Amino acid sequence: MRHAPAGAVPRILRRRLFTPTTAALGLLAAVFAVLDLAGATVPLAVQVVPFAASVLLFGLPHGALDHLVPARLDPGISRQRSITAVVLLYAVVGGATSAIWLTAPAIGFGLFILITWFHWGQGDLWLDRALDEEPGSRIDAVLTLLVRGALPMLVPLIAHPGDYATVLASMVGVVDPGAATGLGVLATAPVRAAAAAALVLVVAAHLLLRRRQGAPIRRAAGEIAVLAAFFTTVPSVLAVGLYFTFWHAVRHIVRLELLEPGGRAALAAGRLGRGFLRFARDAWPVTLCAVVLLVGAALAFRSAGLGTYLLLIAALTTPHTVVVTWMDRRQRRARGAERG
Template sequence: MTARVRSRVDRWFARRPALALAALLPVGAVTPFLPVEVGVAAFALGTLVVGMAHGAIDHLVPLRAAGVSARRSFAAVGGVYAVLGGAVVVGFALAPAAAFVGFVALTWLHWGQGDVATLALAGVDHLPTTGERGLAAVVRGGLPMAVPLLAHPDEYRLVAEWTVGLFLAESAASAAVDPIFSPAVRTATAGVMIGATLASTGAGYVRVRAGADRRGWLRDAAEVALLWAWFLLAAPVFAIGVYFALWHSLRHVGRLVLLDPTAASAVEAGDLRGALSRFARDAAPLTLGGFLVVAAVGLAVPRGPAPAAGAVAPGDALAVSLVAIAALTLPHVAVVAWLDRRQGVWRSGPFG
């Protein structure tokens, strides 16, 4: 893979979407004054457009990254999805509040994981050690998961109650999520996020003073500042919906494009449409499968979603989607962690 291909993927799938998110800041700032259903619609659209698809070629990752046979690749990833995805659904059935917290923690890990891989693709050199990359992941993953808890706890709590309420009565669901939104938890979360942001940015600056490339550090700091602003200003459901599609998913799609020689050749020729078409073709079957998982969860949960007047309530639809996404996220994280190890993302030394 040439530096030119890597640079184009970084530009198309990371830097331009980041500029688009910055342009949306004024829109995000208005969303706390709008009904939460607006956020649910944004989340649904983002999931439909690219969110579900970004993990839909996991079955091809071992094939393309390690050259294993298609049969072994499909069987291994299929087994991981069946076992880990099933465990998540069982976890929600047995202890829904704990499972919700676990999903938040897992997403924190995964979204930090994804952004560090993007910084690796960009070739930044101010994160030379595993510890510094881990600290950057804490910041990057925590921004979408923790900052809304600080800035918009009421809507965050509403989503938690909707999700836990699929498995418990309304009063029990409210009581179950109480500890998550206690002042002590919010204070500790604020301390972690502010401290980690300052420590990561400061450590990067020390590396720049010692000779690391300033441009990579400035990009990292600017993206962190943008994400702080986005999640402080925008209503949580809307903010996550846009971020999921425009930021996290597209960055991962770019990474996967580089694993496919045909798509990478299209990138080298400057053919973005060709690269995306190739990805869409590969992802289409299991993207549909992901939506079938959402439907299956909707049928399986004990308390909803119950159609009222012929329509499912937006809160119920969002909650079912989150449980299904949680079931898909744990095995997806396992596949991405394997790819990270294969590509040396967390190994100290220059990004390769």
């Protein structure tokens, strides 16, 4: 099956990967709550470690097989056509995203937040479908996407406005240090209070609608609670780095491995390490190209900090989201045809 794991695979993935990851984030939330009560702080140099690791481990590489996705999903699309189409997509859409950042970095930052919100939400929405926890309606699917994307995007703003402002300044400041001034309103108390109220309402609507429609809510409610606590207690740079690398990216890699017989077999046997090694073997050439781009960006902007890395991520996220959105549509159609 190309659109979702079959048989025992969802149970294996839930037991061996997804549930332990949720538990680990819950444990970190508890640890950092205690550290906060004790007045301990985490230096920024330590917080950026997950982002540094993500250059080669899961994070940056997780989109490195986008050029093969069309061919893997559709036998009628040749490998050459697949590569050509995706390379052109990245050149046009990634180039347009970069142009926005270079000419209007404040707008670029806003678009980056919105696109990442959508993309991270759609990643968790795919997992619901893959684990046979299909949303009961289109509205439910939209609420799932909104809630899951909001947790890593809004909770850090609500709980750690200073960290949010630091990341904003580090990204926008790479291009134009003065452009971040007008965005300071995001960290003000009224905006944060409105964001918190909106998030609570959307989460409540999401879970109540699921319950009314008879859709499973236990795993979803548990993950929402853990993620909310995680992003509230863990310093934002560290929290988002860990989430990007070990939550979002890992789930997408699993999705890609399920498209290949060898990957599905490895995951079905519970050999997660073998599945990730298969992915690393296939992804390393494009990952190397991305690292070269990162080095080039660091030299061009004369900055090798987190802001430069996130600028590269911003340029790559837009075309990557287009590919994943196409994947969603094709896999939903395949799932519907199989049920019909």
